[in-house]
Amino acid sequence: xxxxxxxxxxxxxxxxxxxxxxxxxxxxxxxxxxxxxxxxxxxxxxxxxxxxxxxxxxxxxxxxxxxxxxxxxxxxxxxxxxxxxxxxxxxxxxxxxxxxxxxxxxxxxxxxxxxxxxxxxxxxxxxxxxxxxxxxxxxxxxxxxxxxxxxxxxxxxxxxxxxxxxxxxxxxxxxxxxxxxxxxxxxxxxxxxxxxxxxxxxxxxxxxxxxxxxxxxxxxx
Numbered sequence: 001x002x003x004x005x006x007x008x009x010x011x012x013x014x015x016x017x018x019x020x021x022x023x024x025x026x027x028x029x030x031x032x033x034x035x036x037x038x039x040x041x042x043x044x045x046x047x048x049x050x051x052x053x054x055x056x057x058x059x060x061x062x063x064x065x066x067x068x069x070x071x072x073x074x075x076x077x078x079x080x081x082x083x084x085x086x087x088x089x090x091x092x093x094x095x096x097x098x099x100x101x102x103x104x105x106x107x108x109x110x111x112x113x114x115x116x117x118x119x120x121x122x123x124x125x126x127x128x129x130x131x132x133x134x135x136x137x138x139x140x141x142x143x144x145x146x147x148x149x150x151x152x153x154x155x156x157x158x159x160x161x162x163x164x165x166x167x168x169x170x171x172x173x174x175x176x177x178x179x180x181x182x183x184x185x186x187x188x189x190x191x192x193x194x195x196x197x198x199x200x201x202x203x204x205x206x207x208x209x210x211x212x213x214x215x216x217x218x219x220x221x
Contacts, residue, residue, distance in 0.1 A: 008104055010132070010157045010164040011220065012150060012182065015110040017169035017190040020120050022089035023051070024191040029082045030058055038066040044194055051192075052144060052170030054111050054137060055082045083116060091124040092189055094213030099129035101217055107133040107157055109149035111172075114138040132157055145172045150180035167216065169193065174204040183207055187216075 017023035027046060034041050039062040041049070050058045059078055063070040099106065106129060110117045114136040121127040121134065133156040140148035154164050161181035168174050169187045177184040186201030186209035198209040210216050 008163065008165040008183075008220065009159045010105045010107060010154065011102065012107045012109055012153050012164055012166045012177070014166075014168045014170070014173050014187075015108055015112060015117060015120060016086065017051075017192060018167055018187045019091060019095050019108070019126055020089050020124055021092050021190050021192075022086035022120060023169065025089045026055070026082045026086035027051070027192050029085045030055060033059060033078050033082075034062045037062050037068040037070070039063075039068075044196060047170075047192075047194060047197065047200070052111065052168075052172030054143060055079045087116070087119060087123065089120075091126055092213065096124075096126060096129070098213035098217045099126065102220060104220060105132050105157060105159075106130050107135070107153040109133075109135045109144075109153050109166075109176075111137050111143045111149075144170075144176035145179070147176050147180035150177050150182050154180070154182065165220075167210070168201070168206075169197070171200060171204045174201060174206055178205050185210060185216075185219075187211075189213065 013019055031041060031046055056075060056079055059070060059075060108130055117136045133153045135149050135153055137143035140152055142148050154161050164182045166177035166182045166184040167187050168177060168184055169190055174184050184206055186206035188197045188209055189212045201209050
């Protein structure tokens with residue numbers, strides 16, 4: 001499916017794996033940690049079960065399933081390792097050029113902490129393209145897949161859910177956007193995405209799946 005899409009007033013971007021290639025680096029560490037917990041997992045299994053969730057949730061869930069105890073010190077150490085890897089990631093190719101040319105208002109919603117989200121956007125220079133809401137899990141009661149982040153993003157932007165669209169790389173994010181009444185599009189341009197990613201996002205309810213920043217710009221210009 002090609003061509004231009006509906007004229008949205010607001011485009012809401014996920015951060016990790018959409019704007020910044022941080023999912024690839026972070027997941028590599030997370031998968032190693034799950035192996036240490038006695039919960040080895042393939043790339044596709046990780047995508048199905050864990051992608052899009054906060055690191056703490058991933059570790060606690062895997063630990064509970066494997067019966068491996070995790071102390072607060074271990075959790076802090078492991079989440080720190082994931083954070084360090086993710087913070088070294090660069091913006092996904094073409095995102096800065098695409099954002100500089102979009103005419104729509106923009107927002108960011110992320111399951112990262114507020115400090116981590118601010119650091120990643122500032123370090124990559126992408127923060128300059130977002131004068132609207134930049135929301136983290138610290139800004140709402142429940143992170144994705146709950147709809148809270150999307151509900152808050154459209155509320156703060158002064159638009160109706162039907163006037164906004166979302167761009168997500170995970171089924172967790174897709175579920176959150178759809179539950180908020182926001183039309184959602186998939187993105188598979190990050191290095192963490194697999195051959196089955198596009199199909200999985202479509203099955204979850206994405207109207208269309210983009211493979212790079214150029215396709216996003218062409219669709220919404």
